[in-house]
Amino acid sequence: MSLKLGVPSKGRLMEKTFSWFDKRGITLSRTGSDREYAGRVDGIEGVSLVLLSAGEIPRELAAGRIHLGVTGTDLVHEKLPLWDQQLEEVAPLGFGQADLIIAVPACWADVDTLDDLDAAAAGFRARHGHRLRIATKYHRLVREFLTAAGVADYTLVDSQGATEGTVKNETAEAIADITSTGETLRANHLKILSDGLILRSQATLWRSRVAPMDAVEKSALDQFLQRLSQ
Ligand SMILES: Nc1ncnc2c1ncn2[C@@H]1O[C@H](COP(=O)(O)OP(=O)(O)OP(=O)(O)O)[C@@H](O)[C@H]1O
Numbered sequence: 001m002s003l004k005l006g007v008p009s010k011g012r013l014m015e016k017t018f019s020w021f022d023k024r025g026i027t028l029s030r031t032g033s034d035r036e037y038a039g040r041v042d043g044i045e046g047v048s049l050v051l052l053s054a055g056e057i058p059r060e061l062a063a064g065r066i067h068l069g070v071t072g073t074d075l076v077h078e079k080l081p082l083w084d085q086q087l088e089e090v091a092p093l094g095f096g097q098a099d100l101i102i103a104v105p106a107c108w109a110d111v112d113t114l115d116d117l118d119a120a121a122a123g124f125r126a127r128h129g130h131r132l133r134i135a136t137k138y139h140r141l142v143r144e145f146l147t148a149a150g151v152a153d154y155t156l157v158d159s160q161g162a163t164e165g166t167v168k169n170e171t172a173e174a175i176a177d178i179t180s181t182g183e184t185l186r187a188n189h190l191k192i193l194s195d196g197l198i199l200r201s202q203a204t205l206w207r208s209r210v211a212p213m214d215a216v217e218k219s220a221l222d223q224f225l226q227r228l229s230q
Pocket residue numbers: 010011012013052053054055056071072073074075096097098178179180181201202203
């Protein structure tokens with residue numbers, strides 16, 4: 001069998017992942033039609049390409065269905081509570097940098113910190129009869145972060161995209177999402193809490209600690225890792 005390398009099948013991470021490997025003499029390419037999720041690996045023996053959603057790569061690594069995978073630190077930490085038992089970080093790739101942050105409406109003049117948010121949340125509940133809503137797709141990381149900060153009077157609402165729009169759409173009062181240039185936050189009149197940084201993320205190459213390997217795959221892995229360290 002061959003060593004399975006999972007990479008994002010589209011979007012901002014795919015092309016940069018391909019060129020990162022290219023610079024190391026490993027050519028990843030998509031094969032078939034534009035829409036077909038098939039690919040190949042040239043320049044090294046015994047490695048096959050698996051094209052996956054960036055969000056599914058953590059789970060595939062943890063289940064041992066792929067041996068290596070490229071995805072963001074944020075997605076690994078969010079989806080795998082025991083990530084360091086299941087995966088090992090091989091190399092940060094130097095792109096896909098983004099910060100997971102908490103942001104509130106820029107017009108909330110007296111809310112700049114988590115303590116302020118906590119106070120605003122209590123007032124909000126008294127006034128509106130329901131808890132202040134924070135929209136996010138990072139449920140686990142946000143809950144853990146807010147618990148550690150002593151903020152409890154809120155509710156998470158699920159948002160799988162266009163999260164910054166939820167405040168304008170009145171489905172949430174605050175958001176927790178990834179920011180890179182900050183443009184989406186600015187365009188949606190949101191500001192980051194001064195102590196609202198939850199996690200710094202970047203695209204990273206991970207190795208599964210649990211994927212079974214035969215002797216051929218083991219030797220392919222050794223060669224692969226050696227190539228990357230050159
Ligand atoms: N604006 C950005 N700049 C840089 N990196 C970003 C940005 N937004 C998201 N990312 C990173 O890109 C990675 C993939 O995010 P994305 O939201 O595209 O994943 P996904 O929703 O699982 O993808 P898919 O739509 O294929 O399921 C994440 O690790 C994330 O941190």
